[in-house]
Amino acid sequence: MNINNFDWRLVRSFLAALDQGSLLGAARALGATQPTMGRHIAELEAQLGVVLFERTGRGLLPTPTALQLAQAARAMDSAANQLARQVSGAEAGASGTVRITASQPVACYLLPPILARMRLALPEVQVELVASNAVSNLLRREADIAVRMTQPDQATLVVKRIAKITLSTYAHRDYLRRRGTPRQPLDLLQHDLVGADRDETIQRGMTAFGVPVTRESFVFRSDDLIAYWEAVRAGLGIGFVSDYMAATDKEVVAILPLIKVPPLPVWLTVHREIRTSRRIRAVYDFLAQALPRAL
Secondary structure (H helix, E strand, O other): OOHHHHHHHHHHHHHHHHOOHHHHHHHHHHOOHHHHHHHHHHHHHHHOOOOEEEEEOEEEEEEHHHHHHHHHHHHHHHHHOOOOOOHHOOOOOOEEEEEEEHHHHHHHHHHHHHHHHHHHHHOEEHHHHHHHHOOOOHHHHOEEEEEEEEOOOOOOOEEEEEEEOEEEEEEHHHHHHHHHHHHHHHHHHHOOOEEEEEOOHHHHHHHHHOOOOHHHHHEEOOOOOOHHHHHHHOOOOEEEEHHHHHOOOOOOOEEEEOOOOOOOEEEEEHHHHHHOOOOHHHHHHHHHHHHHOOO
């Protein structure tokens, strides 16, 4: 193996697969995808010239070689984490409070595990998280950093498109057992639908892909995105949910792959003070790398 070409990221995937016992568990632990984990394990095996896991119906079974390498891999991972903390934390002088604003689903489901990892990397930084669907005004210092699905237009803000949120049609298994699974979009007209109250985006979108619905077609309506998600989880009906939220409940399953919901762009926005504030810069850089991986 050529050490100069070795991809150190593969070590994290290897350890996650070893600890979780499956590619799916490893993907959830690292905020990645199952195919990515599988590709990382295959690349590591190819670079080392050994077999690390036996694939079984119940998951991954580590080979004796994998168990022998685990101790060295953990030491390598620990050293890498220590280096990251020193570079982005103490040595960079990143300390103090950073106020982040994000929509309710992002703040409640996407950010917490990311912030838990950031706590290890930036131990001197405290976070204030504002869960709000309103576009906070960074110029008035209502927040230092904003995670938004719409692009701010203030010229004095630093705006970066970092990822996209994908959405699909979902329903709880209990609902599908009661009502059956729709096979084509028009079948939705015979089902209970979960929709928005004043926001007509879902209604317009369904009409656009050939399912003419009215406000009364939705048996449950709410503009609160958390209430909307919980309604789908409770089996009230079929709804359109971001894939990262649906991944938190294995009893909620995707249906109707023929329906292609346009993804939502994710914008990371910060005041220009990022150029002079080490703590804001450190948090901004961490989120810019962590959010795309989590999505």
